[in-house]
Amino acid sequence: MHNFQPKTLFLGKNHIYLPSCHSTNDIAAEIIQTKRVFDGTIVITSNQTAGRGQRGNTWEALPNQNITFSIILKPDFLSVVHQFRLNIAVSLGIFEFLCKYLSNGLAIKWPNDIYVGNKKMGGVLIENTLSGSRIAYSVIGIGLNINQLSFSNEKAISLRLATQKQEDFDIQTLIEQLCGCIEKYYLQLKNGGAFIETQKKKYIERLFRVGEEHLYEKEEIIFKGKIVDVADSGHLMMEVGQELKKFEFKEISFVI
Template identity: 65%
Template sequence: MNNFQPKTLFIGKNTIYLPSCHSTNDVAAEKIQNEKIFDGTLVITSDQTAGRGQRGNTWETMPGQNITMSVILKPDFLSAADQFNLNIAVSLGVHLFLSKYIQAGLTVKWPNDIYVGNRKMGGILIENSLAGSRLSHAIVGIGVNINQLSFSNSKVISLRLATQQDEFDLEALVGELCVCLEKYYLQLRNGHIAEQKKEYLQHLFRFDETHYYTSGQERFAGKIVDVAPNGALMIEVNGAVRTFDFKEVAFEI
């Protein structure tokens, strides 16, 4: 990754490669605090020892097998109230990247995991910093299982397992991913919010299907019908639409 030059305008043009680190998001946060960082700076590692996911989950990854990276962005064109639009754009970028290799069953599981069928292939963790009512920095952490062939959790899958192909070139894939991320980020910056929201719903895991969910001690059947502007999940239950925040509902899978 020392000579990494993706075919982008700015994402990944400045790359910080670490053979091993605890968390690329944490390293990115330290860089923002202590240095002048260019928009689109990529922090990437071959061995992430303490990767984090949504809700405090950990990210299991074997050294040198998968994509573990963070992109530092400066989305000051977004207000705090609109920050979930960045999640949508990033999720669509990862989805586009993987769709070149996976033609069926690839979805975005709310709020921003990547699934193939009922198995998780990737995860996104975005940590935003605010300046007043607007975003100043966003650290976009992305983990995608690529070449790993065994996992402790049977509900996890890699690109190699899903495609039954030979080992992938990780550096080439990171370049492709940067191109896809930049495409949707520039669309977002140019105001294509409604179009991206429509595409996000088209790719949303279990959208407009009836499945079981749990919220606290309650188990219920419902149908995902929308995602609110603040990112909350909207589920139709017994004819009425209920709204759930990030930690208020769990999928039964």
């Protein structure tokens, strides 16, 4: 990563590469504590030994085969009540990046997992530091399976498996491209206005299982529901029978 040169305005221009670390999100959080941090700094590692996912899950990633990095942003233009907008922008950036390589089956599983068919390719973990009613800093941890060919979890997939590519992808080139896509949607978000509704519409259109009736689980009870929308707060809106219900993150599980 010594010649890392993303074609961006600011995202990734300042970067820290660690051959190995426990968690890039933790390293990014430590950098923020020093108060000497550049907006758009990224922390990259080739071997993340204790990566974290949503719900407290660990993230399985073999050394030197996948994308594992964290972005530090200063989205002080965002209020706490609108923090899910950052999730939307980042998810769309990842989706657009992957569309360069995948034409079918790609979807965003609410709130921010990346799926190909019924298998998970990656995910995002956003950790915010607040200042009053505003977001002072965001640490955006991104993990994407790229070249790994075997997983202990049968529901996992990599870009190489999905594309059936014979040789490995170049991880550095992919991260450079990904930074450009995420920066694009982040700057749109910062500009606000019509971009907010446009991004939300795109996000909902790309949601895994949107508009289809499937099985879900809440408190060990299985039920049928249909995803129809996402509230501005980030709650998942679902038709269950004749009712429109709102679910918080971690409240329900997808039955796959």
